[in-house]
Amino acid sequence: MIGIGGSIGTGLFIGSGLALANGGPAAVVLCFVIIGFMLFNVCMALAELSVVFPISGSFAAHSSRFLDPAWGFAMGWNYGMGGLLTMPLELTAAGLVINYWTTSINAAVWITIFLIALLIINLFGVRGYGEIEFFMSLIKVIAIIGFIILGIVLIFGGGPHHEYLGGRYWRSPGAFANGFKGVCSVFVIAAFSFSGTELVGLAAAETDNPGKTIPAATKQVFWRISLFYVVSLTIIGCLVPYTSKRLLSGSSSFDATASPFVIAIEDAGIKILPSIFNAVILCAVLSVGNASIYGTSRTLCALAENGQAPKIFSYIDRKGRPISAVILSMLFGLIAYINCTKAGSVVFKWLLALGGLSTFFTWSSICACHIMFRLAWKVQGHTLDELAFKAPFGIWGSCFGLLLNILCLITEFYLAVCPLNSSSSAEAFFQAYLAAPIILTFYIVWKIWKRTPFMRPSTIDLDTGRRLFDKQKMINEQTTKPRY
Template sequence: MDDFTMQKTKPYSGSTSTVTPLLTRPKGIKSLSPPKAFDSFRSGPDHAFAPALGENGRQYNAKAAAWNTANTPLVRRLKGRHLQMIAIGGSIGTGLFIGSGAALATGGPASLLISFIVIGSILFCTVQALGEMAVTFPVAGSFSAFATRFIDPAWGFAIGWNYAMQWAITMPLEVMAASITLEYWNLPIPSWASITVFLLFIISINLFSVRIYGEAEYVFSIMKVTAVIGFIILGVVINCGGTQDSGYIGGQYWANPGAFHNGFKGFCNILVTAAFSFSGTELVGLAAAETQNPSKALPTAIKQVFWRIALFYVVSIAIVGLLVPYDNPDLINSNNISAKASPFIIAIQSAGISGLDSVMNAVVMIAVLSVANSSMYGATRTLQALAEQGQAPRILAYVDRKGRPLVAIGSSAAFGLLAYLYTSSVQGPAFTWLLAISGLSSIFTWTSICWAHIQFRKAWLLQGNQLSDLVYQSPIGSIGSWVGFIALIAILVAQFWVAISPVGSTATTPGAQASNFFAAYLAMPVVLLFYVCYKVWYRTRWVTVKDVDLMTGRNEFETAGERRQWKEDKAEWPRWKVVYKTLC
């Protein structure tokens, strides 16, 4: 099968008279003849665009929006190994290496470990649901497009902008964190200079082709994975008394000062921290539109990525909880993102191992830069897909001849300038409120994925399809999506409780209480505002199961002879291979 089948522009089955011949030269971009050195920045040829909004601007055409995302001008150059490392690269970062310190101080080692196991289990349900939909419809925008198609265009608009804002704001936050890691070595480098270098580095990677982005993320992720594995081995040695300055530790910190801190509220408080640490795993679905062979690469990436991340997170968090007591004075609090207070670095320093703390700090810096890189990718691809669906200014849909969404990249790069707030007098409040905007975004995204999958499964069966017709079938089906959906709603309720009455809060005035609430729950009113405004303006309706579009952008591998041959080959596999392929 031609790997680029989905890339070919197909006739729009709606009103053909409304198809614009060249989406990639929208209003505001003139057609010029640039020098050959800049020829690759010109718009890709022969890409049609079906306007998703009516002439009066108040009627939404969901069928045209679906057609645009299915026939995106993004190019398919990512391989399976890129997909696996992109998901890992977007996850192993500040949340694990630095944020786990604040979580440990808030809830204790047992709450921290349980929260990561709970979120990891929810993520398993979510990623399986996303994998099934993304393989069936490897379209631009992924979960935001699925929300528009399977739930409600207004919800797709809200969740898409929520996700784009999450990553657009996370990028400067990660650049700030990378700059702060340099302070560990007391280098005579001004903050503005390091921020500038890091921003230029991240923007440059994203200005290359998506293949270069994939290779960069592949290298970053291998370094982080190697470091985490090395820390796990070292942590076991330290815990067993294998270093010069530390005796046998065992589980003494679970007994004194204790396994739990701040009770059930402490546990609820760090659930969002755990969710933030896992955020980015869903990027594997967003990259489906740029994958060479989604039928083969996506299922493997979906299965392998979860097991790898679950192993790295759960085991490394368990080790950290054994090596660092939650009352360690160096652990970070909510207003401090210093790498000096990373529990990973504290564990190494407490063992009296010289030099390794600097190595770990370098790993932290690489990790946050990797997340910043993934953040820019997530923001640009979501903005480009929103524009293709008529839910963002059309100019953001511009894609050049190398498949780069240049205008979306420029817009995301502009958000990166927020990193310079670190050099201002308002760095503390700025960091708090930027983090508040993106704090719950991943939970909203995962909730939307689970609900979209439930709708998709209902429509799939109602419209006469068999589950065996799916290229990739989630092993836990819609039951897993229901479990994930209900669990995520419960987390939102728990977070509402701790937002009203946060752990350790001494605020007594209404103003201080309101500030604490919005610092923890700002993402909720933002999403609801986006949804209600779009719903009122465009008068969209919830998509009924019988009206769900299951044809536009569907993976053609389902009807190809290769699909039949693949089934025949699978029937001849030995049992060990069947088990391995199911899990990995």
């Protein structure tokens, strides 16, 4: 449920509306399928690495081990900054979602309430986080399945208006909008919408049996998310035309009134249900904020353990909680109060730009680490039969994932230079691409200061932290059905 909770959020419920308006229904389905297959290879590579090396803060640690310690430093802080800034973003988004029902209460009140709630949840450690994430994810899963059933009924004329829709909106106004640039825009939105799935890898160090649970969880998360995204968005394309002004009429990218799910239900003439779905969106927002605290605190802890962050963040209490890192994550949540001022939105946009490309760099590094791991595994005399879990498409799947992530970065650069619905400007470019030069600066500074070596397959350490498995026992555990 950690992967589901971290992935199904505002990207699906609200951001998909922007994707539909920019590219049209066909572009939405096409791009989400392509990104979904890319994510499959990323997840499988991560699962293989996490089973062999179930360590805390897997992204940074793996990059330091298999690529370059300087790149691991850059990736760790890249992911950490992205997570630290996600927290205030989701708190702000939660306040905006509440505005669907009432605007009489200042957003600062809701930010305070949600901030305290998330602090209490994370003080219970991984168990408290996992329990809350399970129920929040369950609510989202039930809501999406319910919407899929409702959507099919509405498409075939079973709604209050008894109007058969079929594929009407795919023919008029059409399947694609804004041509090639529109497809590129959807490509990037789809990738951002899937972000958070990699959180499964961070949980490897805190599971009792990573060899069994991580591969199973990774596979299930991918298929469930792909099914929910692709099927629900296909239905959205049949219920809401991409020319609908309401898709872009929200006050921000987190305004629930611009959610295509809410728009589809309201256009069908169904009462009360839009408010229920808005409550689901609120759960999704808080779930992503909760996941960001978990992911960021574990990443900062791993960086500190590797000497790449202040030592205080490596402190773990008796219950296994990285308290110092959790407290820092919560303190960053206070940034959300900036949005209560008139100039706050401008400052907030620049803060978010710092972690804007975090997802692409993280996924690229996972694929590159898997490629180097496989090469080192072979060069140092090991065979694939020794691995407890193997990525289905092997090294070629990671090559494809790496290539597609690089393509996403190129596409984002193209859109930063030539925005879809606005003129080119230095401000628009840096708000979209500021993270890239910052990551390169982190890498170069650490590289020069520490003079870190580039990793080679023949010299990569494959022993430290490696968990040894009884492979036959694992196979038996994975093929034996549990008794209830």
